[in-house]
Amino acid sequence: MSNSNAKFCHSHLGAQEAGRRELIFRSLQSAQHCLENQDYGTAYAHYLLVLNLAPELKTSVKETFQFTLFKWAEELDSLARIQDLFNCYEQALELYPNDEVICNSMGEHLFRMGFGDEAAGYFHKAVKLNPDFADAKENFYRVANWLVERWHFIMLNDAKRNLTYLKAIENAVCSGCKTVLDIGTGTGILSLFAKKAGASSVFACELSKTMYELACDVVAANNMDREIKLLHLKSFDIEIPKHIPERVSLVVTETVDAGLFGEGIVESLIHAWEHLLLQPKPKNQDVNSNNYGQVIPASATVFGMAVECKEIRRHHRVGAQEVAGVHLPHSVKFFSRMYAFAGSEETVEPYTTEKLSRIPGGYVPLTEPFQVMTVDFNNLQELKSLAHGKSWKLSQPVTEGGTLDAIVVWFVLQLDDEHALSTSPSEETCWEQAVYPVQGLSDYSVKAGDTVMMEFCCQDCYLKIQRIAFLTSECGMDCSDRDDTLSLGNEAELCNALASLQTTSKQDGKGQVCVLESTEIALLNNVPYHECFRAAMGEVLSSLNPSKDLESMDIDRYGSGVDLQESQNKSSLDVVPDPLYVLDVSEGFSILPIIAGKLGPVKAYSSIEKEEHQAVLNVISEANNFPKETVEFWLSHLEDENVVLQRPKSDKLWSIIILDVIETSGLIQEEVMEKAAISRCLLQSGGKIFPQYVLVYGMLVESQSLLLESAVQGTEPTLGFNIAPFINHFKVPVRVYLDLSTLPCVPLSKPAELLRLDLMNPLLNNASREVKVQICKSGQVTAIPFWYHIHLDEEHSLNTSDEFSHWKQAAVVLDEPLHVQGFYLTMPAREEDGMCTEVAFHPHTIQALGYVVNNISKKTKTNIKSIFHCPP
Incomplete structure (x- = not known):
């Protein structure tokens, strides 16, 4: 090449490089300008150009690029430009394939849109890239619970x-x-x-x-x-x-x-x-x-049994007609979602499931176990006949008097002529039992000699009980020697019998049906919960009106139910006080606004979303002589339902804001502290957030059951096959929906306070706390169950582990059991003065039950940071 050509080439390349640098510089300037103007889409396009032209800048612009990507993705999401959103993430991951933050964010978008499998892959990758990335771990655990249900572990350990x-x-x-x-x-x-x-x-x-x-x-x-x-x-x-x-x-x-x-x-x-x-x-x-x-399996035989069970009853039937002074009218019929005649067109699982051997309070069989049906899986015609949904009737004599709460169903699975598996409540098995709650009867009392009558069918892939009824012995009809298909002799006799039954299929036509989740019904039945709120709210409202007796004030306009004529006879000089504003943003169906309305000149707002539930709350308000304006539905006042925490009026603030802090599963709600921070800004002087603070309690236990329910224990239960490492990848450190009163475990320590979460005074919260727990029994620490004392104020608190609680509890399950030992010194027994020497006890301690509140301004999470054994 001649010198002139070489000079030309170098000059040309130099000009190209100079042009590239100029383009990169201008694009970075433009991207920054767009960010300042919140034009995230254009800023994102500029950053893409820069990173493709100058890969060497990836590290220096990484954080700004991430911010731009996330803001642009939010905008695309709000505009429902889903394909564009995912295209942006794919472009970003081509540039940063090992960026855990982008992987996690991609997974969050996928999960919100219902792509659980794909979301799990991105969360998994984010955790692998950074095992300490708390958000990705939490997301993966949430998806793991959904993708790989916990029964897989129990089944494989069987x-x-x-x-x-x-x-x-x-x-x-x-x-x-x-x-x-x-x-x-x-x-x-x-x-x-x-x-x-x-x-x-x-x-x-x-x-x-x-x-x-x-x-x-x-x-x-x-x-x-x-x-x-x-x-x-x-x-x-x-x-x-x-x-x-x-x-x-x-x-x-x-x-x-x-x-x-x-x-x-x-x-x-x-x-x-x-x-x-x-x-x-x-x-x-x-x-x-x-x-x-x-x-x-070759065939199966289904069995049933009528039972009395207080725990089932309190989750499916409202037991009281008055709760904390609020009258629940007879015209409102509360049912759980298992109620077959609730009018829903969607296919609803007609039963819930319970491990009856571990149900709190136990159960009482009211009948002998009876055979519901058999099915031959090797008979095509029989399967087709079953799928057609033809119903059949059974009757069973009551052997023990009591309250008819449910029909419990289990089965024997005949694998072949020699081998069978039973899911009976008396068997130690990986299966739970199906529970059909009895609802809609005017009377649930049965006595020995009565007859329970049921109508079954197979429909929508479920075994359903279409009708449950009972025939009292006073009717004079002897059903004990009659066929199980309810053959009562002749058609007229059958009609007369059915007409005299208490039956779930009858409606009086006057009531309003309200279908609630079972946890919402349990909440309505939680009398201490409502009484506690009434007392705590009453004190706050009284303190804000110190010169008035709230119960005797003329507040008919706000819901006291004072006679209108009496109000008109008062002096015209009397001034009706301004109402105090109460906001209930707890989730689900809540009557707390009505309870607040009975405490004085209160304007109470409910955050209930479902129209049918709003209608029922209005009926309850009217039954308690509340004018319509006493309780209002807050969401109807908002332009953006995502911003629930706002002032009641431009010139007013809230006296009380009720927040949900604990999920019914036993975990702390997400973003509690963020909601509390906003709420504090919306309170009038002297106003309160309920609850004001929460104490987390826990103890050390040895529980083989929790281990079996959380991970496959080696190759022995799977008969030598290597399955555990793969399924255990989806295990989660926290088990939820536990009931500590029946959890098979050995307590190794006494309960200890682990953490204080203060919503009114956040400066009292510690980001990390070290706790020493006394060991009271030798054993292997396998788990740390935890629960909460919810303090509405210093005097009024609720325990999420008590027998009335609608909350369940949770437990952290350790990856590796920890052996602890208590030392006992036994002295010779003496009978001097009729007394014996007691055993002296010297306990070990467990130090650093490190429950940590991470990112307390954004999300509240309870995590075990470390746990180790400390000699005495």
Whole structure:
């Protein structure tokens, strides 16, 4: 190359570089200018250009780029430009593929839009990139609870269940069933059993993306990825020969829930018999099973029992007609969502589930266990008949008098002729029982000799009780020797009997139905909760009107119910005081605004959202002689429902703001301190936030049950197969919805105060606190259950672990159990003066139960920071 050409090239390259730098400089200036003007979309475009032209600037502009991305994503989200939003994140991740903050934010957007599997992947990646990233860990735990339900751990730890399935599969394969389809494979354990038993071909399908990928990892880790074909499909979508080469000779499945049919086993097996299975083996013929199809489980028998149970009752029936001075009118009929005749068109699971052996207060059987039905999973016609939803009737004599609270249902799963699994309350099993609460009767009392009558059907993939009733012994009808199908002799006799029944299917036509969540009904039944609020609110309102007796003031306009004529007879010089403003932003159905309205000249605002619940609160207000304007619905006054915490009027402030601090699951609500900070700015002088502060209590326990419910314990329960490391990746450190009164555990310490969370005086909060706890018993610390004392003020508090509580409790489960020991010194027993020497006790301590409140201005979280053993 000539010198002139070389000079030209260098000059040209120099000019290009100078032009690149100028463009980068101008783009950075433009991006900054756009940010100042909150033009995030244009700023984002400029930063993309800069980072593509100058990758060396990635580190220096990273934080500003993240901020711009997140603000632009919020704007796109509000405009419903979803595809543009995800395009932006994909571009950002191309530039910063290992940025945990961007991964976490991408996951949050995906989760809000219902893409749980995809969100989990981004949260998981963020945690892997930075194991100390608290927000990503919390998000992953939340998604893990949703994607991999906790029963997977309990089921895989049930060695008896696993061994029974293994033996039944071995029998089928040995008898000639060499091609196997595992429907709803989950972790793939039944497919592993089939391959171990000697099946020549094993196929497995799983609809959940998370569980499908988990099963792929499990199968590969057990060196069977070439022998088991996994399909990310619903069984209804499997086609021959596209997905499997031909019909199989054996289908194995455990798509059963506590109510047997709730996971769609009947519908999936009908499809399997019609499209995926060989024809069934002829009855009573000894032929080669390889030419015929069969299903494991082979059949099931469903059993039921009528029970009295106070715990079930308080979650599904409102027991009082008056709560803290508020009358609940008979015209309002409260039902839980399990009530079959609540008028909802959506398919609602008709039962809840309980581990009856651990239900608080126990239960009393009112009848003997009775057989509800049987189903043969190897009989296609029987399955089709069941799916058509034809109902049948049963009657059962009452053997023990009491209150009819529920029909409890369980089943025996017959895997084959030799092997069965029972989910009975008396069995130690991974299954819970299905509970059908009894609602809508005018009287729930039964006595020995009465007859409980039920009408069952299978509909919408559920076993439903369409009608529950009872026939009293005074009717003179002897049902004890009659057939279980309610054959009462003739049609006229049947009609007369049904007409005399107390039945859930009857409505008087005058009542207003109010369907609540079971926790909302339990809250209405929580009398100490409402009495406590009434007393605490009364003191605040009295202090703000020190010269007046609130109960005797003329406040008819605000809801006292004072006679209007009496008010008109008062002197015209009397001045009606301005009302005090109370805002209830607790979640769900709440009557606290009405309680506040009875305490004086109060204008109470409710944050109830559902129109049907607002209508019911209006009915209750009218029944308590409240004028309409006493209680109003706050959300109807707001332009933006996301900004609930605002002034009642431009010139007014709140006297009381009621916040939800504790979730019914047993955890502290998110963003509590942020809400409290806003609330403090909206209070009049002397006004209060309820609660004013919360004390967190905890204790050390040894609980094998919590370990089994939180993680798979090695390979022993899974019969040597390597599953634990993969499923345990989805374990979470906190178990929620616990009831400490029945939790199988051994307390190793006394309860201790772990943390104070002050909403009125945040300066009293510590970001970190070290606690020393005395050990009162030797053992292995496996978990730290915790609960709350909710202080409305210094005198009035609620304990979330007491017997009336509508809250459940939670527990931190340790990754590794910690051995602790208490030293006992035993002195020789003496009988001098009729007394014996007692045992002297020298306890160890556990130091640093480090409950930490992270990012207290944004979210409130209770975490174990560290826990270690300290010698005495």
